[in-house]
Amino acid sequence: MKPMRLLRASLPAACLLLLLLLAACREAGEAPPAPAPAVAPAPAAPASAPADDADATAEVPSLRVTTVDGKPWDLAGHRGRWVVVNFWATWCAPCLKEMPDLSALDTMREHVEVIGLAYEEIEPAAMQAFLDKHPVAYPIAVVDVYEPPADFATPRGLPTTYLIAPDGKVARHFLGPVTAAEIETAIAAAGGPRAG
Numbered sequence: 001m002k003p004m005r006l007l008r009a010s011l012p013a014a015c016l017l018l019l020l021l022l023a024a025c026r027e028a029g030e031a032p033p034a035p036a037p038a039v040a041p042a043p044a045a046p047a048s049a050p051a052d053d054a055d056a057t058a059e060v061p062s063l064r065v066t067t068v069d070g071k072p073w074d075l076a077g078h079r080g081r082w083v084v085v086n087f088w089a090t091w092c093a094p095c096l097k098e099m100p101d102l103s104a105l106d107t108m109r110e111h112v113e114v115i116g117l118a119y120e121e122i123e124p125a126a127m128q129a130f131l132d133k134h135p136v137a138y139p140i141a142v143v144d145v146y147e148p149p150a151d152f153a154t155p156r157g158l159p160t161t162y163l164i165a166p167d168g169k170v171a172r173h174f175l176g177p178v179t180a181a182e183i184e185t186a187i188a189a190a191g192g193p194r195a196g
Contacts, residue, residue, distance in 0.1 A: 061151030065141035
């Protein structure tokens, strides 16, 4: 029994010694290998999480997509209104939870429009079947996860929502689920009409 305990106790030290020896064998100035890229999207952040200022979203982003029902949709054509650009996916529970709230916002506020960008690999027929079971009042487009809209940062987690002001500029970026009340508060804070 005693030799086995000794072997177990010395195993971590031996592994550490081996790692140090391997690191010493690297040529001077050689950079350590880069970590492997993450395969799965990051988990959704809380609704109150501020967006990272370093994201690669254009100040005045452009967005042209074709919705699931085959209609073209162009962000520039919606100037003069507040536009909510919502990245989501059918497998994302927080995304599904916020959809009815976003749909109500789109329906009840004349000055606000919502566009849903399904950020997943899904066939249009499967998306249409999903929307038949989970209907929303706003248009939905499926975006390519390998070539997402260039003027928006690649989503690090879902849902991710952008509030675009009537002048076309990004007024707010929400990471994680968002409510209609939070969007209306952000609109009022940016000088837009207050909900009443």
